[in-house]
Amino acid sequence: MELDQPSKQQAISELLTQNPISSRLLDVYSAFRERREILGLSNPGTVEGIGKEVQRDVFLNNLSFSGLRAELTKAFSIAPLFQVSHSLAMGSQLSPPYTYNALYGSPKVFLQGSLDNDFQFSGRFNYRWTQALVSKTSAQLTSQGNMISLENDYTGADFSASLKAVNPSLLDGGVTGMVMASYLQSVTSKLSLGVDAFWTRPASQYPPELNVSYAARYKAEDWMACGQIVPDRGVLEGSYWRKLSEKVETGININLAFAGIGPGGPMGGAQKEGSVTIGAKYDFRTTSFRAQIDNQGKVGCLMEKMIAPPIRVTFSAEIDHKVNAAKLGLAVAIEAADPDMMEPTEAQQSGSETGSIPF
Structure with a gap:
């Protein structure tokens, strides 16, 4: 039957x-x-952002620049988010003279693309399958080479897992590219432990290389301490963040590399290298000031001033005493939007889910 x-x-x-x-x-x-x-555990974040309070909130990483910059942003809607921007740069070897950027974001989809005056393109596409699972794709097409990245992030109630591949290929007689996998788990309400694996093989004639790092993070109410260790490379990194007041934050990062000690280190004896960076951030009513200094003699500062709601001015300065060089940067950003368009859109957004765009 x-x-x-x-x-x-x-x-x-x-x-x-x-x-x-x-x-x-x-x-x-x-x-x-x-x-x-x-236990009531909360999500601990990701291994990649384990020291975000120091690296992103206090330090000048990816924020300092040189030369003159101007950026005009026009927002057409807020829910869904849609805006375009024009960027002009002068006196900088890292920033192209002109860049056009377009951005679209909704609770499920995030799209961003930019094209500069040399027709070099970079784009991102993120899609949220569920509230926990997000797929991220990014691509860069330049005259120096192309790059594609595929990533899947899963955000659980008390853990985060990620799997990422950069330039994966099967056309060279085997698997080539870079693959990264990470997992971070909350153990208590303040302590989280994680592991991160990095596999790379640039070409089929080279043997693959695998490095595994271990991470720990302790987050209290007004301070945070985290650390990562890569035994095969002999690398140890630690960060400490402290919130002194509602407007003042400080951070310190220590990176020690004992090359030649681990199994994956180079031959020829052990070499010890280290760097220490200390920074602080001050938030005023309309101004944000950041400053940092490291043991190599490099001093930098960044000040952002909101002159009016649509106009923001940024000043960047850096002095490298070791090579006797200095960099200065000044940027003006203007964000424009139609008031008649903004009011009904904001009312619509207040009734929908906010902060859920899969950036």
Whole structure:
């Protein structure tokens, strides 16, 4: 007698749930899940952003620049987010003279593309499958070479997992490119532990290389400490962040490299290198000031001033005493939007889910 489809599904479900082995595994998993819920653990973030309070909020990483810059942004809507911008730069070897950028964002989709005067293109496409799973794709097409990145991020209630591939290929007689996998788990309400694996193979004639790092993060109410270690490379990095007041934050980062000690280190004896960077951030009513100094004699500062709601001025300065060089930068950004368009859109946004664009 042939069973219909619902009967087959019911039989399979009973086999899995009434089986002594599977039933025992389900009981263990249920007990483990209940204990995690009792602890009230929160999501710890990602391994990549384990020191975000120091690297992104205090330090000048990816913020300092040189030369003159001007940026005009026009917002056409807020929900969904859609805006275009024109950027002009002069006196900088890193920034192209002109860049056109377009951005679109909704709770499920994020699109961003930029094209400069040399027709070099970079774009990002993110898609949210569920509230926990987001796929991210980025591509860069330049005269120096092309790059594509594929990433999947899963954000659980008390953990984060990520799998990323950069320039993956099967056309060279084997798997080439870079693959990165990371996992960060909350152990207590303040402590989280994680692991990060980095696999690389530039070409099929080279053997693959795998480096595994271990991370730990402790976040209190007004301070944070984190660290990462790569045993195969002999690399140790630690960060400490402290919120002194509502407007003042400080941070320190220490990076030690003992080249030649680990199995993956170069031959020829151990070499010790290290860097220490200290920074601070001051937030005033309409101004934000950042400053940092490292043990190599490099001093930098960045000041952002909101002159009026649509106009923001940024001043950047850096002095490298080791090479006797200095860099100065000044940027003006103007964000324009139609007031008649903004008011109904904001009202619509207040009733929808905010902050859910998969950037």
